[in-house]
Amino acid sequence: xxxxxxxxxxxxxxxxxxxxxxxxxxxxxxxxxxxxxxxxxxxxxxxxxxxxxxxxxxxxxxxxxxxxxxxxxxxxxxxxxxxxxxxxxxxxxxxxxxxxxxxxxxxxxxxxxxxxxxxxxxxxxxxxxxxxxxxxxxxxxxxxxxxxxxxxxxxxxxxxxxxxxxxxxxxxxxxxxxxxxxxxxxxx
Numbered sequence: 040x041x042x043x044x045x046x047x048x049x050x051x052x053x054x055x056x057x058x059x060x061x062x063x064x065x066x067x068x069x070x071x072x073x074x075x076x077x078x079x080x081x082x083x084x085x086x087x088x089x090x091x092x093x094x095x096x097x098x099x100x101x102x103x104x105x106x107x108x109x110x111x112x113x114x115x116x117x118x119x120x121x122x123x124x125x126x127x128x129x130x131x132x133x134x135x136x137x138x139x140x141x142x143x144x145x146x147x148x149x150x151x152x153x154x155x156x157x158x159x160x161x162x163x164x165x166x167x168x169x170x171x172x173x174x175x176x177x178x179x180x181x182x183x184x185x186x187x188x189x190x191x192x193x194x195x196x197x198x199x200x201x202x203x204x205x206x207x208x209x210x211x212x213x214x215x216x217x218x219x220x221x222x223x224x225x226x227x
Contacts, residue, residue, distance in 0.1 A: 070192040070209065075118045083113065083166070083177040084212075086138065086191045092120040095129070095138050097213075099166070099175040106174070107150045112166060113140055136201075142166075159227055165186060166182075181211065181223045186212040 068089040076085050081153040097115050100108040115138065116126050116185050129138055145151040145167075145200035154164040154177065165178045165185075177188045190211040210223045 048105045070190070073192075076118050081114075083175065084188045086193065089195045092151060094118045094120065096126075096176065097140075101175070105173075109144075111143055111148075112152055113154065115129060115139065122226055160225070178215070179212070181210050181212050181221045184214065186220070186221050187215055196209050 053195070070087060071182075072086055073092050074094070075094050076082070076094045079098075081101065083097045083099055085097065086095040087093070095115065095117055097113055098115040100111050102108065107117060110173045115134075116128050116151050119125050119127065133139065135157060139157045140153040141157060141160075143153040145153060148167075151165070151167040154166055156162070156164075166175060167178070168174065169176050179187050179188045180186070181188070188210065192209040192211070194207040194209070195203045205227055207224055208227055209227075212221050213219065214221055
């Protein structure tokens with residue numbers, strides 16, 4: 040009984056948080072008007088959604104010597120732009136059902152991983168070190184070509200907490216050879 044009450048309280052809390060973040064769905068949504076999280080040598084990519092201006096940031100998790108943490112190579116956190124711009128980690132539910140990653144080491148390749156979103160496994164993201172710079176980057180297929188991933192923007196129109204109606208996902212990145220910007224839209 041206590042377990043059921045605890046689960047219901049967690050779900051109620053999540054619904055209240057989501058309701059407090061909700062924007063007017065009729066507002067025009069342009070990701071170019073959203074705040075850009077601070078970018079540093081650890082930033083891999085970030086996600087923003089049409090619901091609000093908050094960002095979910097994915098950073099490489101290294102020690103002071105630049106060595107990758109093999110247990111948790113990616114650190115994920117929110118920047119709450121819609122309230123006070125503070126940062127906070129993902130909740131258990133967000134990690135397990137929405138924005139968390141399954142991190143799979145690439146066999147026989149040190150410091151290389153395949154990253155799968157727990158909520159969408161069809162789009163693979165690859166984490167490895169860039170040869171010229173020595174920095175870690177996230178790569179995925181954008182328009183059929185392996186590209187450095189910078190931003191994901193998710194357009195949502197209604198739905199529920201557990202099943203949002205995602206009308207479009209926009210991937211933004213760079214061609215690794217030319218450094219030109221690349222963009223792709225798709226419906227999951």
